[in-house]
Amino acid sequence: MKCSFEIVVLLLFFLSTTSVNGEIPPKIFDVTMYGAVANGEIDNAQVFLKAWTDACNYVGRSRIWIPKGTYLLGSVSFIGPCKGSIIFVIKGILKAPTDPSTFFTDTWIGFRYLDDLVVKGGGVLNGQGSSAWKYNDCQRNPQCKNLPVTMRFDFVKNSRIQSLKSINSKNSHFNLFACYNMNISHVKLTAPADSPNTDGIHIGTSSKIKILHANISTGDDCISMVAGSQNIEISDVSCGPGHGISIGSLGRSLAQQHVKGINVRNCTFTNTDNGVRIKTWSPSLYSVASDMTFENIIMNNVRNPVVIDQQYCPAGGCPVESESSVQINDVTFSNIRGTSSTKVVVNLLCSRILPCKNVKLIDINLAYLGPGGPATSMCSHVIGSSHGKQIPGGCL
Numbered sequence: 196m197k198c199s200f201e202i203v204v205l206l207l208f209f210l211s212t213t214s215v216n217g218e219i220p221p222k223i224f225d226v227t228m229y230g231a232v233a234n235g236e237i238d239n240a241q242v243f244l245k246a247w248t249d250a251c252n253y254v255g256r257s258r259i260w261i262p263k264g265t266y267l268l269g270s271v272s273f274i275g276p277c278k279g280s281i282i283f284v285i286k287g288i289l290k291a292p293t294d295p296s297t298f299f300t301d302t303w304i305g306f307r308y309l310d311d312l313v314v315k316g317g318g319v320l321n322g323q324g325s326s327a328w329k330y331n332d333c334q335r336n337p338q339c340k341n342l343p344v345t346m347r348f349d350f351v352k353n354s355r356i357q358s359l360k361s362i363n364s365k366n367s368h369f370n371l372f373a374c375y376n377m378n379i380s381h382v383k384l385t386a387p388a389d390s391p392n393t394d395g396i397h398i399g400t401s402s403k404i405k406i407l408h409a410n411i412s413t414g415d416d417c418i419s420m421v422a423g424s425q426n427i428e429i430s431d432v433s434c435g436p437g438h439g440i441s442i443g444s445l446g447r448s449l450a451q452q453h454v455k456g457i458n459v460r461n462c463t464f465t466n467t468d469n470g471v472r473i474k475t476w477s478p479s480l481y482s483v484a485s486d487m488t489f490e491n492i493i494m495n496n497v498r499n500p501v502v503i504d505q506q507y508c509p510a511g512g513c514p515v516e517s518e519s520s521v522q523i524n525d526v527t528f529s530n531i532r533g534t535s536s537t538k539v540v541v542n543l544l545c546s547r548i549l550p551c552k553n554v555k556l557i558d559i560n561l562a563y564l565g566p567g568g569p570a571t572s573m574c575s576h577v578i579g580s581s582h583g584k585q586i587p588g589g590c591l
């Protein structure tokens with residue numbers, strides 16, 4: 196019987212060290228083993244960085260583990276490249292400092308130069324923005340200093356962000372720059388409707404990005420995509436309050452980086468300032484924004500449901516007689532329905548010197564129920580066509 200006992204022990208050992216598909220399980224780097232304190236008062240930045248360094252140097256799969264509890268965390272950057280893949284599991288609540296001296300960095304939690312990263316866990320990122328928003332003077336001061344973005348991904352590829360909550364970011368919740376092949380799913384991002392510049396997800400110079408199953412309620416764009424955003428798929432996002440899903444503002448910098456291949460599908464906007472919007476500066480540098488589809492969209496009491504604005508200059512308006520040099524073409528708005536809180540429900544204002552080309556309006560059914568109705572649409576310098584139901588009609 197001794198022999199079979201040994202076989203059982205061996206078998207148990209084998210089962211405990213291999214997962215079902217025979218892979219070696221990841222090595223765990225639990226931050227509490229490094230001395231992390233979950234009392235919400237002691238800064239854990241150095242401890243988290245120590246765990247990161249060990250995980251990043253481990254040849255194989257690492258799992259950084261942040262258990263339940265509230266961890267005060269100062270500004271940190273988790274920098275690669277790493278020797279293996281990293282799963283960053285946040286079960287607890289990470290709390291940003293409120294000390295004003297730490298406000299003006301560009302990042303609260305950064306991930307940089309990484310391949311094969313997963314950030315997940317169902318935990319919460321609390322940016323504690325309410326004490327900081329009053330220092331945001333970017334509406335009045337062009338030299339304003341930026342508050343930190345909650346989570347920044349720079350030069351990250353083949354990676355996933357899933358099942359996270361972010362509340363009261365000081366600036367954007369998530370920012371992607373120079374990223375490739377990333378999926379973002381099941382995230383919930385919230386900040387008050389009047390909090391400044393709290394974009395949900397801001398994307399630039401990045402391609403092959405998927406965003407799905409997200410609930411975003413914030414003070415600025417739910418999702419914004421600027422120069423160099425290419426091959427972006429957005430679906431099942433509910434947005435509101437917020438400023439909608441925006442492409443732009445384009446044409447002020449990085450003009451050589453075109454915007455191409457943006458698909459927004461199956462999204463709902465509730466009480467937002469805008470629904471789907473493309474905006475460019477005027478005047479602007481030359482670039483092209485093309486191949487954009489907005490399809491199966493529900494608008495609930497949205498102020499400006501469908502917008503192309505090539506005269507976008509938020510502070511003080513565009514110079515008189517200026518025109519945008521961003522060429523917009525191949526844009527489809529299809530199956531867009533619901534209600535608007537203002538009369539002009541489709542407003543396509545393109546550039547006089549470079550009119551929008553091949554714009555399609557397909558099955559539009561948008562109602563305005565307030566005084567001065569019914570709804571109307573406006574198109575200027577747009578070359579395109581309309582198909583199917585058009586309520587209101589008369590634009591293309």
Ligand SMILES: *[C@@H]1O[C@H](CO)[C@@H](O)[C@H](O)[C@H]1NC(C)=O
Pocket residue numbers: 353354355376377378405
């Ligand atoms: C993203 O999701 C798609 C399925 O929608 C999958 O094929 C792809 O491998 C995922 N990419 C990453 C980096 O996880």
Ligand SMILES: *[C@@H]1O[C@H](CO)[C@@H](O)[C@H](O)[C@H]1NC(C)=O
Pocket residue numbers: 381382383408409410433
């Ligand atoms: C988003 O909201 C919907 C409906 O309110 C809810 O069913 C869903 O679970 C939410 N998703 C997340 C990721 O919070």
Ligand SMILES: *[C@@H]1O[C@H](CO)[C@@H](O)[C@H](O)[C@H]1NC(C)=O
Pocket residue numbers: 430431460461491
């Ligand atoms: C959008 O919804 C339609 C109808 O429910 C579904 O067939 C389609 O696959 C969805 N598309 C995306 C990109 O989620």
